Amino acid sequence: MSVGRVAVLGANGFIGARVVEMLHLGRGADVRPIVRSAASYAPLSRFALDGRVADGFDREALRRAFEGCDVVVHAIAGSPEVILGTLRPVYRAAGEAGVRRLIYLSSASVHGQAPRPGTDDDSPLDDRQPVEYNNAKVRAERTLRRLRAGGQVEIVILRPGIVLGPRSQWVTRFADALLAGRAYLVSGGSGVCNGLYVDNLVHAIRLAMSADAARVDGQALLLGDAETVTWRDLYEPIATFLGYDLARVPRVPPVSAAEWRTRQTGAPGVRRRLRGLLPERVRRTISAAIGPSRPPRRSPWDIRAGGGPEATLEMSLLHTCAYKLPHRKATRLLGYEPLVGFHEGCRRTSAWMSFAGYPAADECANEAARRSEAG
Numbered sequence: 001m002s003v004g005r006v007a008v009l010g011a012n013g014f015i016g017a018r019v020v021e022m023l024h025l026g027r028g029a030d031v032r033p034i035v036r037s038a039a040s041y042a043p044l045s046r047f048a049l050d051g052r053v054a055d056g057f058d059r060e061a062l063r064r065a066f067e068g069c070d071v072v073v074h075a076i077a078g079s080p081e082v083i084l085g086t087l088r089p090v091y092r093a094a095g096e097a098g099v100r101r102l103i104y105l106s107s108a109s110v111h112g113q114a115p116r117p118g119t120d121d122d123s124p125l126d127d128r129q130p131v132e133y134n135n136a137k138v139r140a141e142r143t144l145r146r147l148r149a150g151g152q153v154e155i156v157i158l159r160p161g162i163v164l165g166p167r168s169q170w171v172t173r174f175a176d177a178l179l180a181g182r183a184y185l186v187s188g189g190s191g192v193c194n195g196l197y198v199d200n201l202v203h204a205i206r207l208a209m210s211a212d213a214a215r216v217d218g219q220a221l222l223l224g225d226a227e228t229v230t231w232r233d234l235y236e237p238i239a240t241f242l243g244y245d246l247a248r249v250p251r252v253p254p255v256s257a258a259e260w261r262t263r264q265t266g267a268p269g270v271r272r273r274l275r276g277l278l279p280e281r282v283r284r285t286i287s288a289a290i291g292p293s294r295p296p297r298r299s300p301w302d303i304r305a306g307g308g309p310e311a312t313l314e315m316s317l318l319h320t321c322a323y324k325l326p327h328r329k330a331t332r333l334l335g336y337e338p339l340v341g342f343h344e345g346c347r348r349t350s351a352w353m354s355f356a357g358y359p360a361a362d363e364c365a366n367e368a369a370r371r372s373e374a375g
Contacts, residue, residue: 003209004070005030007099009056009090012040014167015105015198016075020044022202029209034065056086062093069097071209074104080136087140091147091155101154101217103208106141108161108194108222108325109134113317115194121159121222121329130257131314141220148218156208157220160201161194161325162318164234165345166352168198175238175358184250184309186319189232193318194325196224197345200338207334221330227342228324237346241353243361250309254316 006023010016011033023031024047033051035041041051054061056076066072072094076086094102111119112129127138141157148155162170177183204223208216232246239246255263311319330336340348354360 003029005032005068006209007032007034007052007066007069007072009034009072009074009086010076011035011044011051013075013077014169015077015163015201016073017044017167018165018198019073019075019202019205020047020049022199023206024049026206029071029206032065032069034062056082057089059089059093062089063096066094066097066099069099071101071103072099073205074102080132083133083136083140084143087143088147091144091151091153094153095151099153101156101209101213102144103156103158103205104140104144105205106157106159106220107134107137108159108224110138110141110159111325113314114191114321115323115325117323119323120326121220130260131317145218154213154217156211156216158201158204158208158223159220160204160223161196161225163198163201164195164349165198166349166356168349170234171238171349171353174235175242175353178239178242178244178249179359182309184252184311185232185235185246186252186254186311186316188251189235189246189319190230191319191321192324193229193231193234194224194321195229195234195342197338197340197342199340199345200225203339204330204334204336207336211334215333219329219333221333221336222325222327223330223336224325224327224338225340225342225345226338229342231319233342237350238353241350241360242358252309252311254320255311255313256316257313260313 006029008016008019008023008031011020012035016033020031020033023029031049033041033044033049034054035044035051036053036055038053041053044051052065054065056062072090074086074090076082091102108115109131110125111123112126112134113131115123125138125141127135127142129135129138144155144157164170174183201223204221208221235249236246239249327336
């Protein structure tokens with residue numbers, strides 16, 4: 001099936017921007033980036049595309065932005081309020097604009113960060129998990145199915161694993177933590193990393209645009225890379241590029257869900273839960289008013305008061321995962337097979353790290369020598 005114009009919501013984000021780049025440069029579709037503000041569009045302006053500005057909560061603005069589009073890719077990321085609050089406006093605006101299909105980027109984490117062996121695309125979902133992001137994605141999928149039951153726009157739900165590659169937060173956060181002396185490995189990082197190179201995700205999105213509706217409408221599809229790799233396998237080339245010995249990165253024990261809940265009962269945890277009760281628009285207004293004086297967002301590699309690294313529940317579950325999720329259903333229904341292998345993805349990511357200004361191993365060694373001489 002031929003595909004007309006494709007609207008990409010969240011086009012300024014890591015995944016959305018790569019979708020725009022690959023669809024445009026691959027000349028496989030007429031792509032329309034949609035972002036929340038004009039400032040967000042700046043990085044994409046080099047493509048001279050027919051971009052639009054529309055808030056994901058604004059149904060009328062979305063309808064205008066979707067006019068003339070055949071497919072909408074929902075790649076908006078954010079808090080649970082954003083994840084859930086944008087679905088109805090987006091779906092209804094798509095219907096009013098005559099869009100044929102909505103491709104929603106959910107997450108493999110609907111099955112948890114450490115899924116049980118045997119889990120697949122059709123395993124039952126639970127929205128009472130200890131990680132709230134997972135619950136939001138589960139509820140989002142359920143909301144979309146209800147909307148589809150009463151609407152005309154087809155839906156395809158894609159569940160990528162840990163999305164990797166240039167600009168991925170899973171790369172930059174670990175690299176930054178290494179450089180800052182905050183990195184750690186839970187149980188040595190021996191758990192399975194259910195990773196997906198970003199270009200493989202875009203490949204699956206492209207396939208989902210034109211797949212037969214009788215096969216894919218209403219389906220949820222797990223996506224992953226071909227290889228089974230560990231978190232240590234993922235981190236090793238990052239550490240090597242920066243000149244670090246991964247064997248010297250601190251090992252920390254995993255934290256249980258009960259321990260994590262206890263830790264969250266402190267004042268910072270209470271404040272976070274109270275903020276979570278506010279509507280997203282109110283939270284945005286408060287954040288804008290507070291401005292740069294607000295405290296920085298916590299990283300998985302923040303240092304606890306005692307001075308050493310301490311694992312978060314999410315990283316504990318990820319680093320101890322014992323099961324690789326399958327993507328057989330995506331292969332059967334979409335014809336999906338990963339195009340970029342793990343090692344090639346690592347090579348491309350290292351090349352991007354150099355381009356992005358991360359200090360390569362020889363630069364780190366020179367800096368260490370200068371510090372030693374100065375000390």
